[in-house]
Amino acid sequence: MTVHGLSKSYGDHKVLDNVTLHLKHGEIFGILGRNGVGKTTFLESIMGLRSYEATGVKILGVDARKNRKMLTNKIGVQPQEAALMQRQKVYEILELFASFYEEPTDVPRLLREYNLDEISTKYVKDLSVGQRQRLLIALSLVGNPSILVLDEPTAGLDPQIRWLIWDNLEKLREDGKTILVTTHNMEEASQLCNRIAILHEGVFVVCDTPDTIIYDHSDPIKRSLESAFINLTGSYLRRGVD
Numbered sequence: 001m002t003v004h005g006l007s008k009s010y011g012d013h014k015v016l017d018n019v020t021l022h023l024k025h026g027e028i029f030g031i032l033g034r035n036g037v038g039k040t041t042f043l044e045s046i047m048g049l050r051s052y053e054a055t056g057v058k059i060l061g062v063d064a065r066k067n068r069k070m071l072t073n074k075i076g077v078q079p080q081e082a083a084l085m086q087r088q089k090v091y092e093i094l095e096l097f098a099s100f101y102e103e104p105t106d107v108p109r110l111l112r113e114y115n116l117d118e119i120s121t122k123y124v125k126d127l128s129v130g131q132r133q134r135l136l137i138a139l140s141l142v143g144n145p146s147i148l149v150l151d152e153p154t155a156g157l158d159p160q161i162r163w164l165i166w167d168n169l170e171k172l173r174e175d176g177k178t179i180l181v182t183t184h185n186m187e188e189a190s191q192l193c194n195r196i197a198i199l200h201e202g203v204f205v206v207c208d209t210p211d212t213i214i215y216d217h218s219d220p221i222k223r224s225l226e227s228a229f230i231n232l233t234g235s236y237l238r239r240g241v242d
């Protein structure tokens with residue numbers, strides 16, 4: 001996936017300023033950045049969910065704007081919570097989403113992998129936060145996509161569920177899937193991601209492996225991704241934002 005010169009403004013607020021990014025096949029790529037910096041805007045733009053200006057966005061070698069329909073089947077996007085019909089059962093909603101695709105993933109397998117099999121007959125409205133999040137990720141995989149795009153997939157989850165999701169994402173990478181993920185979790189970014197880009201004031205200020213970013217940008221006495229992140233994006237609080 002290659003994104004060239006992508007810009008996005010809301011009115012006169014320029015959120016993304018001519019950003020460029022290249023994802024390698026079969027990697028987990030993390031996008032980090034402070035709250036409100038534009039991570040979701042970036043993901044939703046390349047997915048065609050928001051308008052944008054760009055010199056070029058190529059996904060799986062084809063122009064994303066001209067091949068939107070074809071790409072819909074190749075990219076798995078974690079649906080918004082609102083896509084969940086509260087009065088449907090877990091397995092029903094997975095089977096419904098699966099019916100939209102020509103070659104869907106095996107629903108019972110997804111239920112097992114995301115520990116949803118024991119609650120497959122539960123109504124969506126009765127699910128816990130962790131169960132809902134596992135269902136949303138399972139739904140992003142139901143079309144058997146080549147590229148998976150996840151916006152903060154583990155936000156607000158307990159360590160057990162986070163680890164289950166990390167394990168499953170690692171297995172997907174082993175299967176050759178490319179995964180683009182945003183996160184505020186530095187452990188997740190440094191352990192799971194092959195490479196990371198940090199978005200700050202409209203541009204990616206760094207794009208490299210976690211180890212290189214830590215080595216190049218963190219304090220020598222506090223070697224960590226968090227220290228590198230703070231050094232690259234500032235330790236100040238932003239008036240009206242934080």
Ligand SMILES: Nc1ncnc2c1ncn2[C@@H]1O[C@H](COP(=O)(O)OP(=O)(O)OP(=O)(O)O)[C@@H](O)[C@H]1O
Binds near residue numbers: 033034
């Ligand atoms: N539809 C919209 N109209 C106007 N402004 C918007 C819109 N969507 C987002 N914004 C603004 O654009 C900026 C970037 O928002 P975005 O949600 O992309 O940030 P983010 O990095 O994903 O944030 P977070 O980490 O808090 O989820 C924010 O200032 C936000 O208020």
